[in-house]
Amino acid sequence: MTRLRRRISLLFALTSAVGLIAMAVLAVRSDSGRWREQLDHTMDADSSWALGLLETDADGRLDTAVLADTMDVDCPPLTVLLVDGAAPGGLAVQHAPAKPCLVVSRDVVLEAGRAAVRAEEPRGFDRRTANGAPVRVFALPFYAAEAADDEGPQGVLVTTADASAPQDDHRRLVWLVTGGCAVLVLLSAGVGHALSGRAVRPALTALGQQEAFLADAAHDLRTPAAALRTLAETALRGETDGAEVHRRTLRLAEGMGRLVDGLLTRARLMSGTAVPDRRPLRLDQLVEAVAAEAGESTAGAHRIRVDAEETVVAADPDLLRRAVGNLLGNALTHGHAPGALADVLVTVTRDGTVTVEDAGPGLPPEVAGALFERFRSGSGSTGLGLSIASWVAHAHGGTLTAGSSEHGGARCVLRLPARED
Template sequence: MFHSARLKLTVWYLLSIMAISILFSLVVFQGATFEISRGLRIQALRNAAGQRPPQDLFHHPLERDPGSPMIRELAPGGALDNQLFEEARRRVALQLLSFNGVIFVLAGLAGYFLAGRTLKPIENMVDEQKRFVSDASHELRTPLTAMRTEVEVALRDKDFDTPYARDVLTSNLEEIDKLQQLSDSLLILGRYQNTASKSNFAEVSLSNVVEEARQNVKTLANHKDIEIQGTIDDISVEADSDSLAKLLTILLDNAIKYSHQNGKIIVRAYPVKNKVAVSVQDFGAGIRAGDLPYIFKRFYRAEASRTKTKVEGYGLGLSIAKTIVDMHNGTIDVESIPDKGTTFTVTLPRKQ
């Protein structure tokens, strides 16, 4: 599809450039023809008069007619002058044709290149959209298939009784919760990606935002007996409070999931010139070097055999975090050593 569109766009580029080039060549040809004709007339007058032409030669009556019989009478070489005139016209025409041929080739190559550059962002966007739809469909299919299978097996069981029905419904409810989490994550990701306005940006206390994120993950941290350490100075930053709290919640939640039982997480915040940096460090499973370039892609999750840890989720958390950071014109970096831990560092401008 894009190859065909690229060729069509190249043709339009080529037609536009050649139309301008041909029009310019016609103007040049007419101008060159006029100058050659005038030069031959001047030469004919000089040959006839045997002296320099007067000052008003360019307005001489003989100049008005290129094939004036009077010029041929005054200049015995008039026939030769006419031959030179036609030869000069032919040479100018050939040079302009050659020039337009070169322009045609160069314009075709340049047009094909520029068409590719023009369509590349659109092609990437369409490919990204296709991957998103494919990944989302796959993630939605898994719990739906599990629910369907459980219901079909239960209905075929002749001994289907109330306790068994309760187990099936409980399992289905868990799958529904997973579907709801997935749909909520997709809605959040879409909302942040489509947010162009910064009307909600205001001065935010970073310590308050970090504390809010801590409260959001408190239950999960207590379940694994993980301690969240670190003191945050009262640093202010211009940001959207809700999305910033969501960002830190995602990073803390991710750190807890990949931390060992009875572990710890260290949160730091410090100013960096006209910016502020926030880091979340855990001492858990870590991330393999081969996975680091892809962790912010939607639905990307490292293989369980590589992480040695079974973690629930759909691989959307870090993608949402990256989108929030981009919305704040910031950066997010990650350093990780397998089986040693991971550190995420977010750097945001203090003023937007």
């Protein structure tokens, strides 16, 4: 069970980790694209405004004088490239900032310009300055005023923006998301461990009940099985009359049948599979019927007195009959001195209480307190019946207690919720 609990906790943690990591990756990628889009949008606006300052002279050549006089092309650095097949790389520098605030290599500017010209649409790139600072390079192609539809770009404007602050913010977000995921995974592992404990607790309880039931069943069946084996060995040696062997075998078989029936009933009650079929019934009549059956089974060898008031309860007739029968049978078995007759008084009151008193040796205080916790059988024990009676009482919302009688014997009190009708 410990290994199963660990596996459940690990599976819960892994499942949570996969989900959290997937969400973290999406969040990081979304933020990474967002800050790049913001920089590109800003540089696109600046480049578009600068594009309007470019003029063409009478010979059709591009004039950047107005752009240089009107706009500070040093910050942000703005480079104008013209498409020139004779120039290296197909681009020639028409205008470049004299003292750019962000210094990038000429190759970076040309690379960005060529990419925008080939794509015939704006392009953005992550690059670094000469001193290693991160920058965003943006290239915007432009066309001649009277260019044909199939004619390519006339040139390209390349600008650069500082990306240190956005990247620092993005890096902090990555660390925050990573730390949050780690904390949540650990938290989910703890929650999974707690939930797995709650999930396997019923199984552990069931296993414990099963082990207790098997141990008690083996203990209770060991004595009659040993007696039956001894009886068979005696019969084989011819030391006992055959008719007596048969009678004793029959008694042992009947006792073992009752014991097995009681064990099965208790197991069903403990597992919750035996659900009481509650219905209104006369408790006094049921007790009188059980007492009459017990008197017949003992052939009048013991004295059973019933003092019952008319009482109605909501209970399962079969289970309640077994519980009352077990209480009465326990009193008849143990409620008298050796060789003496049992004198049992059964009282039923209107509040749904059944009291069974005998005139036997009584119960020591240390035994009465734990009488129904664990059943045992054998000489001087409480037997299986009281355990079943206790389970029946609790299944009906009642109680079963035991103590000493005023007459010196044992006194068992079964209390059930009574009905007024």
